[in-house]
Amino acid sequence: MTKTPLVSRRDPRLDFFRGLALVMIFINHVPGNPLEVLTNRNFGFSDAAEGFVFMSGMAAGLAYPGAFATLPLWRAVAKCWGRAWTLYSVHLVITAICLAIMLAAALWFDAPKMWTINNVGPWMRAPVQSTIGIATLGHQFGYLNILPMYAALLILAPLMILIARKSLPVMLGLSFVLWVCAGEFRLNLPAYPNPGGWFFNPFAWQFLFAIGLASGMCLKEGRRLVPLRAWAVWGALALLVFCALWVQVGAIATLGRGGLRWLGDLGAPFYLVNFDKTFLAAPRLLHILLLVYFLSSQPWVTRLSASRWVAPVSLMGRFGLPVFALGTVLSILGQSWKAALVNDTWVFDTSYVFAGLIVQMGFARIKWQLSQPVSR
Template sequence: MTPVGHPASARDPRLDFFRGLALVMIFINHVPGNPLEVFTNRTFGFSDAAEGFVFMSGMAAGLAYPMAFVRLPLWRAVAKCWGRAWTLYSVHLVITMISLAIMMGAAYWFGAEKMWGINNVAPWIEAPVQATIGIATLGHQFGYLNILPMYAALLLMTPAMILVAQRNMWVMLGGSLLLWVVTGETRLNIPAFPNAGGWFFNPFAWQFLFAIGLATGMRLKSGRRLVPNVAWAKWLSLAFLIFVLAWMKIDIVQFYGRAGLSFLRDHGFPFYITSFDKTFLAAPRLLHLLALVYFLSTQTWVLRLSASRWVWPVELMGRFGLACFALGTVLSILGQSIKAALIYDPWIFDMGFVFVGLALQMGFARIKWQLAQKPA
């Protein structure tokens, strides 16, 4: 939906604000054990900041790339998407090696032996040759550093999505839904060499959420909504969000809710419908995020909040999302390593580290913004 009073080409502050808010929550959740975790969205619903991040990444792609497929030769338009994927791959390799050095340094110099065995570091220690090959080929991903490979894979799929969507949006979304179903039915995934199993964020499943975001962004670019703003849908989405909140906070509601999912599972419904599996983006997680997005997109107060100067630091984080995500990831690994080296881990350290880390990211985004304002 285009904001009232804004031309279709104007930058929508909601995208930057919510992307920045997702980065804030991702950083908080990536420093486990800190008291602020209870205030992040994963304690209020089935989805978490990762789903929001992927949806908004799809929106950003829908705003940024489709016109290139109209104005430029096909190979140049494809190159824009794939060039961004290469950037994500490069950033992923850099922060992976920095994070590995931090974890190994904490264990080697400061007695944080815990870091040898968490975040999927142990396989690298046990088989460094194979795991190093896996790092370069994206098969071996350390814990908390596995979202950028999935995002890069989605950008490789983006040209095909855009080309189909420009002819028929609903055919593109239908094909994406079909791939999500086939992925769940066949357990399709990219191998996690040299480890068993596949990627934690399975791009064949998560592409469906990205595709919905892409379609939303493409419609937003032309000043239209993907799904109309109608009263019954707005109230239905709100009712679902309240039900999920009750599920998360009230034991009896959760008991009967899980019993209902067990009933469906016992009667043949597949796991990607009846579980909360994150790798395959199970239906409860997907539906919760979509209900949240739809409801918030219908609220005028959301636009006013997103455009407020009081949330500008968060909006800047969203505007320079990749840079802030990279910095936040390295800082979160640093925080985990420091915590592992402490004999006593007081909650005040956790709180202080989170606030300092967020301040550094907001300051970094401010510097990036100031540099962007200077003429070349």
């Protein structure tokens, strides 16, 4: 009998929701397909990127703090920074592959659109400077900007862990201050050779990563970062329903945005009253935290995450980095294929998304099988 790929010693929720985030990222990275309406960005202010970063922080909180308690400091730091180097290396590889795909579509298959979209235009105009920018992470192509931010957060992780081992509230407080400073002073890492900064600003997104890190550290100790209270769970659900209505009902969105504009006119800073993704504005941040709190309180979520029926999605989450890399290449291939060979039809879009997800699930299954010990 074939062994089930689910492993009881792992918290099944982390793998399942990380895999679910990868599914939604792939769907959203093939823009225009009808399945986009089913992703979580249509039911609230945050999207799969926020979930991915929170769970990355949580995974770091489960994986790395123990090394700081048992290993010399330099070796513990090296574990985090070694993972950051892996992310950087994977980013460069998939960037080169995706650039080649887009250029091939434009050069060989008469898809001039691919010369200009996804930040390819600046590379065409200044290839020398942009290639330097790719290596230094200053020039990032569209849909390939999550891994640089994640690598930067892992560079910060050792400092976060060292402070958190002394005091979780202090670590979270300092992280919150940095988030505020990023918004107040527009702190960001510079783009090069383009003006501006990173699309995913690490100085802002580190706060969500830090909350995930603290949650993972608490989970490792068998406790919660935020205790469960019935009133808080019901309050979180009510606010999540309100956010979904805001996104789906035009009249509510008009009233809500009018209220935020009013607060802005009174002097409230932009990162508190709009939905800016680069600086992880407060509505996006609060929405993902409400979602995490509510889902983590529900027993049915744990049962669902451990179910054999969602095992393919959980395996995607377990092998998140290689699956994400494959999904990114497939999404750029799909965009290029659409631009070069087919009309923008829902039949092609839907078929390609399903085929891409099947390939990624199959790839994750192969990765799991290769990770199993060889029986003699």
